Amino acid sequence: MPVGHSVLKSSSAEQESSTETAVIQCFPLPHATIAFLLRTGMLKPALPNSTAAVSSFPQSVTDKVFLEFFFARLRPNTTGRYDEEFPYLSLCGRERNFVRCDDRPIVFLDLVQRAEISHWLLTFGFAQSSKLSVPFQPQHLYMNPNSGRIYHPTINFDDPEKNTVHESLVVGLMCSDLALRLADMFEWTQLNHADTGAPPDHFLWEQTVYKLSNALSPYIAST
Known part of the structure; x- marks a missing residue:
């Protein structure tokens, strides 16, 4: 990856x-x-x-x-x-x-949880950044079934103001280390879907199973 x-x-x-x-x-x-x-x-x-x-x-x-x-x-x-x-x-x-x-200009480098906030953050630019970060939104993760690459929004995807960001910058790529860290948490509710090349439909994070929205799929397909 x-x-x-x-x-x-x-x-x-x-x-x-x-x-x-x-x-x-x-x-x-x-x-x-x-x-x-x-x-x-x-x-x-x-x-x-x-x-x-x-x-x-x-x-x-x-x-x-x-x-x-x-x-x-x-x-x-x-x-x-x-x-x-x-x-x-x-x-x-x-x-x-x-x-x-060769894919996305924004590459997420780490997934961190800081003492001053309750939610997890994805950082880019450099791993310890506080300004270059977005809230981790597990429901909007997307694994490309062809390449195996994992993507995440560069913005709060449920925020109505997201349309102010150009569509080519809406999606960020997980770096290889981070993708390997998260890969085993993806799930297919119907096992045959994995064999047919369908993307995973659920993600397990902190004892919660999230149904994946696939909201990033159109952005990835269009670029």
Whole structure:
């Protein structure tokens, strides 16, 4: 169950001339790798620097302030520039951070329960984030029966304001470690459905069996 990769435009010496923005070089960096390197201390946080070399960018990506800033401004790329190659972007002043991924631009990294709240949270960007998180909604989990990948809303899916989020950003992907942690909790009420390729219809969480809504299915099928 591979995790999606984001491609972020990092600062480099190869910048196009533009009065509107600096267009900068890009390279791939796996979400799981970012999380691992930050957790183990192999990369130290560093504030983003528009004149830094490409080789220093992984350090910028591990900076918590930068990640919160970046994901808060993530949106579909409607600029007309690189939109086929990079379907998403995050604006940083006059700079544009173009993004592509092999599945979803938002990848959930951990499922946590903090002392100050009663419900569980899914975090993204970096595992310990408090701002980059959404309430865990087990009834809206979706397992793709073809790939086995597990998805969850990036918003409170029962909130009527959810329509303010672009449909391409409504769905987040569970990272491999998190998907493995949850996989055994999915259930098929009719065992033959698993053999026919139907998605699971129930999910067991904290001694409660949730009937899965499959509400994410149209979003996944349409992208």
